[in-house]
Each structure stands twice: as C-alpha cells, then as structure tokens.
Ligand SMILES: Nc1ncnc2c1ncn2[C@@H]1O[C@H](COP(=O)(O)OP(=O)(O)OP(=O)(O)O)[C@@H](O)[C@H]1O
C-alpha cells in the first residue's frame with residue numbers, strides 16, 4: 001500500500017440524469033467517493049451502470065439531454081478547493097482544468113485524436129495551450145513523451161497521422177497527449193478494452209510506470225475485474241447508477257460484502273482454477289435505469305433479498321468497517 | 333466427463349490465402365496468409381478452444397472448416413455415421429446436405445440476426461431449408477428449441493431488436509441447434525456480452541453439449557473463457573497453430589514462447605497475485621508479409637539464429653501435446669499460477 005496521502009477529488013451525492021421522452025434516466029444516482037493524491041481508484045460495473053457518465057460529470061462534458069441535478073465535486077489544488085459542479089461547463093475555469101489538471105483517455109483513441117492532424121501537432125498544441133513553453137520546448141517535450149510511452153522512432157512518428165499507427169500505438173499516443181500537461185488526475189475510461197491481451201499488458205505496465213514517474217492519480221474505469229485487481233488501490237463497484245460497494249482492492253476481492261460484488265466475482269471464469277465446472281451466474285439482466293421501482297436496485301436479482309425491506313426502502317452507503325463502505329440492508 | 337476419443341473432425345495442412353490486389357487492373361501483388369498450413373483435430377463430444385489475438389485468422393479458419401469460404405488448400409475430414417468424408421471435396425448438393433451437421437454461432441448477436449425476421453422465422457429457417465420440418469411441425473420444433481435455450485415461447489413473433497444482447501445470443505444458439513447438428517463452430521459467442529450474461533451463456537452452451545452430445549470449436553481471444561470451456565486448446569499466431577494440448581497441460585505447462593507470453597498477459601482477478609509480466613516487444617507480424625523462419629522470432633526472447641532461418645516443425649512433444657518451436661523440448665516455460 002502507498003502511504004496515506006492528501007485528498008485530490010471528492011464527489012458528494014452526485015446525481016446526473018438524462019431527460020428523455022420515455023422519462024428520467026438516472027444514470028448516476030447519489031454517488032459519493034474520494035480520490036487521494038497518487039492513488040488509483042478502480043471503477044467497475046457492467047454496461048450501463050454509469051461509469052462513463054460519472055467521468056463525464058467530473059469533466060463537465062455530460063452530453064444533452066443530461067444534467068447534473070445535484071451534488072458537489074470538489075477539486076483540491078494547492079490549498080484551493082473548487083466545486084466543479086458550480087462552474088460554467090463552457091467557461092474559462094473548467095477549460096483550464098480540463099486538459100491540464102484533469103485529462104481523460106478513452107477506449108477508442110480517435111475520440112480524443114483528430115484524424116487530420118499529425119500526432120506531434122496535436123500533442124504540441126495541448127502543451128502550448130496549457131503550459132508556459134515556447135514551440136521548441138513543446139516539441140522537445142512531445143518527443144520525450146512519445147519516447148516515454150514507448151513509441152518507437154519518435155522523430156518519425158511525430159509527423160505521422162493517427163491512422164498510420166496500430167491500435168496499440170494510437171493508445172500510447174493518446175496517453176502521451178493526456179500526460180503531456182502533467183495532470184493531477186487521469187481518467188481512463190476502458191483504455192484497454194478494445195486491445196488484445198498482450199497489448200493490454202503493455203499498456204497496463206506503461207500506465208503503472210508513468211504513474212510512478214509522474215505521480216498523478218488515476219480513475220480507472222473498466223468492466224474487467226482482472227484489470228481492476230491489477231491496477232487499483234481502491235475500488236468502487238457500481239450497479240444501476242449507484243455505488244454499491246467501495247473499499248480497498250484487497251477487501252473487494254477477498255472480503256466482498258455486497259451480494260452484487262460477491263456474485264459478480266463468482267460469475268467470472270478464473271484461470272488456474274479447476275476448469276469445466278458450471279459458473280455461478282447471476283440471474284436476469286441489468287434493467288434500464290428508467291422508472292425503477294423503489295427499494296434496492298439489485299433486489300430483483302438478489303438471492304439474499306429480504307422481501308418487505310429491500311423492495312421498500314433504499315439502502316444507503318454505510319461504512320461497515322474502516323474504509324469499507326456497503327449499500328445493503330444485510331449490513332446495518 | 334466421459335469422452336469418446338475418436339476425432340470427429342480433422343484438419344490437415346489447411347490454407348486460406350486472400351489475394352492482395354492493387355491498381356485498376358486489380359493485379360495480385362501478394363497474399364494475406366490468413367490460415368497457413370493448419371493441422372488440428374477435434375474429438376467427438378469435446379470442446380476445442382481456439383485462442384489467438386485479433387487478426388490471427390481464427391474466424392477465417394472456422395469459416396473454412398464449414399466451407400462458408402473456400403479454403404485454398406488442404407483437407408477437412410469429418411466423420412459422419414462412421415464414414416469419413418472430406419468436406420473440401422464435396423459438390424454443392426452434398427455440401428448443402430452436410431451443412432445441417434455443422435453449424436455456426438456468431439460473436440455479434442446484434443448484426444448476425446436479420447432484423448426483419450421474427451424469432452419463429454429465424455429459428456425455423458434451417459428446419460425448412462433442410463427439409464426437416466415445416467408448417468405446424470416446424471412451429472412445434474421451434475417452440476421446443478426456444479424453451480431449451482431459455483427464452484419465452486410467447487415471444488416467437490417478436491423481432492430481434494426487442495431482445496437484449498444475451499437473449500439475442502440465445503436466439504442465435506437456438507437457430508444453430510435447429511437442424512440437430514453434431515458440430516458447432518462458436519465464434520466469440522460471449523465476447524460482446526456483459527460478465528453476468530456471459531456466465532449464463534457459457535453455462536447454456538455446456539448444458540447443451542451434455543444434452544445433445546455436441547462437439548464444439550470454441551473461438552475466443554479471452555484466455556479465461558477458453559480455459560473454462562475447453563477440453564483442449566489450440567493457440568494461433570499469424571495464421572498458424574503454434575501449440576495444441578489438453579487445457580490444463582497448456583495452461584500449466586506451455587511449450588511455446590508465444591503461449592507463455594499470452595498466459596503471462598492475463599489479468600488475474602486477485603490483487604494478491606499481481607505478478608511480473610513477460611511484456612512482448614513489437615507487434616504482431618503482418619500476415620501479408622510474415623517474417624522468415626518462425627513467424628514469432630522477431631518478438632521471441634528465446635530466439636536463436638535458426639529461428640530466423642527455418643520454420644519449426646509441428647510435432648508431438650508429449651502425448652497429445654503438439655508444438656511448433658525449435659526449442660520446445662528444452663525450454664522451461666512459465667504457466668499460469670496454479
Ligand atoms: N447521451 C446519453 N443519452 C441518454 N442516455 C445516456 C447517454 N449516455 C449514457 N446514457 C445512459 O446512462 C446510463 C449510464 O451510461 P454509462 O455510459 O455511464 O454506462 P457505463 O457504465 O459507462 O457502461 P459501458 O460499460 O457500456 O461503457 C445508461 O443507462 C445509458 O444508457
């Protein structure tokens with residue numbers, strides 16, 4: 001474990017809803033968590049549980065018809081605390097934070113890379129915009145970053161366009177760009193999901209090295225429990241827009257408490273374990289977070305549910321053990 | 333599980349080369365060696381897992397075996413009622429009759445189903461096409477199939493868009509089962525699904541295998557899924573099978589350096605098992621312009637001079653354990669933590 005360090009980001013009771021014709025879709029519904037400096041928070045959950053919308057909320061890039069309807073997102077920088085929710089999403093302040101203090105990488109590198117500019121120009125532009133450097137210094141730094149992320153022949157690659165790079169190299173270029181301004185928080189949204197295992201291993205190793213060198217915090221979003229175990233210090237498990245469990249990575253994997261976390265861990269095949277047995281699947285599927293009935297959102301699929309309680313009231317996230325938070329009536 | 337050790341399917345020196353064309357006259361300037369002299373067998377009633385990274389030729393191999401695309405060269409021997417037939421030699425009509433015995437399940441439940449057909453049409457079509465059943469009898473059969481894969485019979489008249497990803501995959505499975513096949517190629521059947529749904533579909537495939545004595549070629553790039561579902565595993569790299577063995581043997585005692593690197597890259601869902609990785613340098617070779625000798629040599633940390641010069645021979649180093657590496661007998665390689 002890394003030693004205890006200072007708070008970087010605190011999200012409190014965040015609610016981000018989409019106002020659709022069919023009704024109000026509660027993509028993020030009362031989520032709270034903290035990210036300490038130099039720490040990796042892993043965010044895990046199945047498709048549609050609100051991982052990406054949580055990230056978009058922090059950067060204030062939630063697309064229409066989505067809105068942050070409640071909550072606070074405190075960013076701590078040099079003794080100054082800013083509530084990102086209060087900023088104008090198109091204003092100067094958030095733009096100075098986005099791309100500088102907080103940067104993001106995606107599953108699909110072309111989400112953040114432009115196809116019509118060279119890799120070099122794009123990284124240099126980010127540097128010139130956010131750092132006090134002249135063109136030559138920016139170019140030097142760009143080459144250095146490309147080298148650091150393991151792109152061979154940076155002098156040649158700097159003049160190439162994204163489509164000239166393989167998927168793995170593009171991912172590296174995007175990471176170089178995201179880290180070029182030395183952010184305090186990197187949000188990585190499924191950065192390795194589209195990659196082959198060996199390339200994924202390369203990128204995960206790279207991210208670990210870079211984190212050791214640059215000391216940024218990472219919010220690592222993925223649905224892959226193996227990747228989560230590999231990279232995280234702390235883990236938040238999401239289900240249907242809620243954080244159902246939040247604890248150190250060791251607690252999540254060796255002492256999971258929420259029935260969803262427990263079942264999720266049991267439902268995946270694990271290498272090295274006796275193969276060819278049946279998997280312990282969770283029944284049913286994740287519903288859309290539209291017009292959900294009251295009660296715990298996992299109630300319809302939960303084998304331990306208590307009728308009359310779990311389908312009547314909402315459990316809240318409580319600290320059942322130092323640093324281990326669970327939202328479930330079994331732990332009160 | 334009790335297994336009959338007779339091969340149902342045997343693939344010999346199978347090749348599929350796609351021509352690379354250039355210019356107005358579409359001159360052939362080279363070939364993509366998507367499947368390059370592949371040898372493998374699948375025993376009756378077992379699952380052979382086929383694993384490898386994107387573009388290594390898994391789908392092409394699976395489709396060639398069913399002759400959904402024409403192989404360039406080689407033999408595909410299939411045992412039917414104790415007679416061995418070579419699928420590559422069949423004429424159109426015999427191939428059509430053969431097809432009902434060998435079916436395919438696809439990765440993408442969203443695009444593999446015709447959006448204008450109802451569940452009844454989708455699952456019933458192979459019954460009609462193969463003259464197995466029609467009219468009311470067909471409908472009864474479809475109802476049975478739909479129940480078997482865990483869908484609601486009341487939904488027969490619905491269209492694919494009204495179902496979730498997992499349900500659509502069930503429809504695809506029901507369709508593949510319809511003509512009562514012996515052999516199924518499942519091409520990444522769970523890759524597009526969420527983990528909890530993935531578990532349901534893997535269980536379903538195992539149940540169906542036991543119930544109908546099915547033989548599977550299960551294609552996936554996910555090694556954890558492959559280990560879970562397969563009796564034996566074949567590892568593919570740039571159009572070639574580089575290693576094939578029983579699952580446990582392959583995972584605990586790999587003999588090919590590429591297999592070792594693949595196993596070392598698996599993220600293990602246990603933070604106490606974080607480990608040093610073999611991080612491969614460079615990238616997967618281009619199948620249109622593969623390296624000399626062993627295709628893996630530019631990335632292999634055990635490579636010696638011979639590896640760039642000579643192609644390693646495909647050979648059985650232990651009973652049932654096949655490898656193509658010059659040093660398979662000597663190397664001490666790491667498997668997954670047991
Ligand atoms: N632009 C949008 N308009 C309407 N609904 C949206 C929009 N973006 C997200 N949603 C909905 O919000 C919910 C949360 O989506 P989100 O993208 O955060 O999920 P996720 O956990 O990132 O899933 P995945 O693993 O598939 O990326 C989902 O129900 C989704 O359908």
Ligand SMILES: Nc1ncnc2c1ncn2[C@@H]1O[C@H](COP(=O)(O)OP(=O)(O)OP(=O)(O)O)[C@@H](O)[C@H]1O
Pocket residue numbers: 350351364365366384385386387388389390391392393553619
């Ligand atoms: N019709 C085609 N014409 C030309 N090249 C092709 C064709 N189909 C496949 N290829 C090439 O053959 C190689 C093998 O492709 P294939 O789709 O079989 O790989 P795969 O292992 O299934 O990959 P994935 O994991 O991405 O599905 C690739 O280089 C691909 O570009």
Ligand code: SF4
Pocket residue numbers: 588589590626627628629630632633634635636639644656657658659660
């Ligand atoms: S033949 Fe040589 S290059 Fe190929 S895997 Fe074996 S040692 Fe490595």
Ligand SMILES: [Mg+2]
Pocket residue numbers: 051052053189
């Ligand atoms: Mg997402």
Ligand SMILES: [Mg+2]
Pocket residue numbers: 390391392
């Ligand atoms: Mg494929």
